[in-house]
Amino acid sequence: MIKNNTELEYKTSLWFTEEEKENLRIDYRIKEIIYDVYSPYQHIVIADTYDFGKTLILDDAVQTTVTDGFIYNEMITHVPICAHPGPKNILIIGGGDCGAVKEIAKYPYIEKIDMVEIDEMVVAASKKYLKEIAGMKQDNRINHIFADGVKYAKECKELYDIVIVDSSDPIGPAVKLFSAEFYSNIFKILNDDGIFVCQSESPIFYTSIMKKIYKTLQSIYKDVKLYTATVPTYPGGLWSFTMASKNEISVKTDKLVEGNQYVNKEILESCFCLPEFVKKSL
Amino acid sequence: MIKNNTELEYKTSLWFTEEEKENLRIDYRIKEIIYDVYSPYQHIVIADTYDFGKTLILDDAVQTTVTDGFIYNEMITHVPICAHPGPKNILIIGGGDCGAVKEIAKYPYIEKIDMVEIDEMVVAASKKYLKEIAGMKQDNRINHIFADGVKYAKECKELYDIVIVDSSDPIGPAVKLFSAEFYSNIFKILNDDGIFVCQSESPIFYTSIMKKIYKTLQSIYKDVKLYTATVPTYPGGLWSFTMASKNEISVKTDKLVEGNQYVNKEILESCFCLPEFVKKSL
Incomplete structure (x- = not known):
């Protein structure tokens, strides 16, 4: 809301306009x-x-x-890892920017990380141009x-x-990543103490999508928990993630590695505390 | 991020562009x-x-x-009220939209609410046109x-x-509402168990302002605590509030009135859990 007088400069500069919603746009210079x-x-x-x-x-x-990419990447990985008694094999579906896999690789006891991404060019471009997100040492577990x-x-x-679905929004090819059939197939490839997690959209703007994911997962898994984080570049700032398990979910804060930028022990506990309107919408 | 094909409609429709920062804008249709x-x-x-x-x-x-106004208005009022052993007299400085005063009036044991706003026309316009925020029964305590x-x-x-500073950003006339002299003057008009709270800007975009408020209040008050909420229409989504007291601050969740849209007992406790990068910036 704080602004400078650079009207003239604006007119001659380059902007990217993202259509967040039909009636809301964000312009990035x-x-x-x-x-x-x-x-x-x-x-x-x-860009x-x-x-x-x-x-x-x-x-x-x-x-x-x-x-701000670290917020999303830390929250979609560290929370399920700390909710699992001792994860060894992890599957990421999507996550082409390689930010999620980088976070998972921080845990030495994880033995294998399979990353299934449809678009090889996203991975290659991220590794080449987004080293702050994707850059990491050669890791034979990946x-x-x-x-x-x-x-x-x-x-x-x-x-x-653990299976992590780090997808784009449910439009076009990503729609199937939000279907009951897909969630059931994931259930089948999870161990008995397995954990599933996905990004589940904005609790403010896409309440119905978030609710549908939650309800569908509840029909398949024993325990489902929604948590949130604030991601400035996502519409509405507030973002939801949904975690599901064949057992009761219990997050152990002492499992968290140190040295993260967003998540710490307090965040790991408090991310499940939902605003009243989010609780009601579920 | 989900969008529709309404290019033609866009071109013929009315938009308000807010310059969030020099290089970032939000466009509201x-x-x-x-x-x-x-x-x-x-x-x-x-609009x-x-x-x-x-x-x-x-x-x-x-x-x-x-x-989304309820998020800010609930968080700037219920948190300090629940941190005070038994507030009777409250001062709001600013708060022209009357959203904060409406929240405070929910507590029957509060006897007097003085609201000092420089611009009578904001109050009149809010009461007339923003009834969802400002509308309430006649209340002789205000x-x-x-x-x-x-x-x-x-x-x-x-x-x-309790003194609540519900101000706009520290530019132009509002600058003085962020000064050490002002904070010291507030200290003098607070009872011994008094609580001060103000909005303290974005932890992401205005880190230096947030930090300055925190440090200045620490030099005056015995205990200072920062808390956050996600307000979609504010730059970056994540927003900070800073509370200060002549005593140790202790928030009692059982004091919270029911029926709020954002704040509940879990939020009242978890709002003080700060992301690692916010903790480090203080």
Whole structure:
């Protein structure tokens, strides 16, 4: 809300306008376009923005930025890891920016991380241009599988301790990643003490999607818990994640690795405390 | 991030663009302008927006909306009330939209609420056009004082249990509401068990302002605590409030009235759990 008088500068500068919703837009002033390519699946842009630094934009929607991407990536990984008694094998579906896999790799006792991402070009571009998010040492525990996550879950013969669905919004190809059939297939590839987690959209703007995910997971799993974090570049700021398990979910704060930027022990406990309107909407 | 194809409609429709920061804007599509007047102090606009309903805009900055205004108004009032052993007299400085005073009036044991707002026209417009925020029954405990809050605090001879500074951002006339002199004057008009609270800006975008408020209050008061809430229409979503007291601050969740939209007992406890980067910035 604090502004400067740079009207003239505005008129001659480069902006990216994201249509957050039909009637709401966010405009990011851009220093430069670093990468701009059409993959077989989507339009991939990496732009250097003034306020959020380097930003990954897929089909005109901001996915992650070097300034606030850590919030989402830490919350979708550390929470399920701390809710599992001793995870060894983890599957990520989506997560092309490689921010989630980087967080998981912080835990030395995790033996194997399979990452199933449909778009190899997103991974390659992130590793090359978004080192702040994707950059990490060579780690032999990580297996990149470039495939359709829905198909993978259906045909998979392995069992995982944790499955993380780090998807874009439920439009176009990502719709199937929000279906009951997909959630049931994930259930089948989870160990008996397995944990499932997905991003479940904005509790303010996409309440019905969030509620549907919650209810669908409740019909399949024994325990379902929703938690939130504030992600500035996502519509409405407040963002939800939904975790589901074949057992009662219990998060152990002493399992959390140190040195994170967003999540600490207090956040790990308090992220399940929901505003009254969110509780009511479930 | 979910969007519809209404390009044509966009081009022929009315939008309000807020310059959140020099390089970041939010565009709200507007149904109609309800009120548009220059008061002696500022440009007051009330617009009906598609996504947030009726919205109060002062000098081109969104102050409150009927869709998310309750988050800010509940958090700046219920938290200090529940941190005080038995508040009777409350002073609000600012708060022209009357949302804060409405929340305070929910507590029957509060005897007197003085509201010092510089701009009578904001109060009148809010009461007339923003009934969802400002509308309430006639309440004889509320005294409207249309005056400069800085001057009022300096010259005041009364003592209060809670002083709430519900101000706009620290630019122009509001700058003095963030000064050490003002905070010291508030200290003098607080009872021995008095509580002070103010909005302390975005922990992401205005970290230095937030930190300065925190440090200044620490130099004056015995105990200072920062808490946060997610307010979708404020830059970055995550917003901070800072509470200070002449004693150790202890929030009692059983004091909270029921029937709020955002704050409940869990939120009252968890709002003090700060993300790691916020903790470090203090």
